[in-house]
Amino acid sequence: MGKFKNVFIIIILASVIGVGAAFFFSQKTSSSEEKALTAEELVELSIDTDIITTNLASASNFAVVQFNIALDNEKAKEETEKRTSEVRAAIISTIAGFTKEDLVSKDGIAALEEQLTTKLNEMLEKGNVERVLVTEFKVQ
Template structure:
């Protein structure tokens, strides 16, 4: 009976140690994934668009814009670079849907960035767009 008790205790201790090690390992992995990207990684995983001029939804107004698109990995960056004309078309159609008043409002640029991020994510097969930033913005 004593040997059986010792075996049970050893099995329980091994299980507790194993579960504890797995928990610590998963915490360490999760914290390393949440770490913000370095400046070099951001440059490596982002694309700058050309300067784009397009009409706006309001009469006689146009916008001159440029964007920085941050992507989640190198394969997504490669796919996005191969779809340059589609990205450009998505940008033009999104910007053209805004009026001058909407774009220059308090939340105009943030709304544009959000809509463009969603539209580009729908377009991609691999990975996703982390964020879109307006890097040049002129409205006339």
Template structure:
């Protein structure tokens, strides 16, 4: 009988510890999710819009007209971006010009250029990072 009580005690302790651990990790995920989602005001406060940019594409005789919204990691990075508009514009032109018209057609082309710009623009800034880039205007000729 004493052995049975010990086994039941160990099982109950294991269940309590497992339940506590599950609760802890689930709460941690919920808090992390809440922290990463920004309100509309925060997004507006941390993002910049580029001018409309026209540039040649890698494919001969083609050009693109683009505009982007760039979400930055913090206010300091936004201030830096506003001071480095020439560098941001140059990075965008170089990136867009490296693609052919065929590569940019469709949703996959837009996604590809957004991802490439996140990487390239993060290199431009000394402070912070680029969280995401959205294409807000896109025409190919």
């Protein structure tokens, strides 16, 4: 009777571990599939900002920039379109924290895009910003 009980416990444990592993990998796969957007979907869920001119942190320098903001769903896009003035204010305040040297450095634009993605995600209630890309960039 003792051997039967041990074998039964081992079979139950192996089954639980197997089911748990299958669940984990199925969840990981489905979330990866949700993230992959086609080019058409990306265009549908993106917003281009106006061209924005703002002063930089370094004296007598300014930047002329434009961004493409990709969102994860249609509700997030609608919310972002309604919050245009808040988006512009977030962009201007973020850029104003950079110097000319910061922006023209190797990682300057990437840092700007990352900061804007984080700041815009904090604003949104109905979705997330997938990425922010600089589509026009001039520093004087």
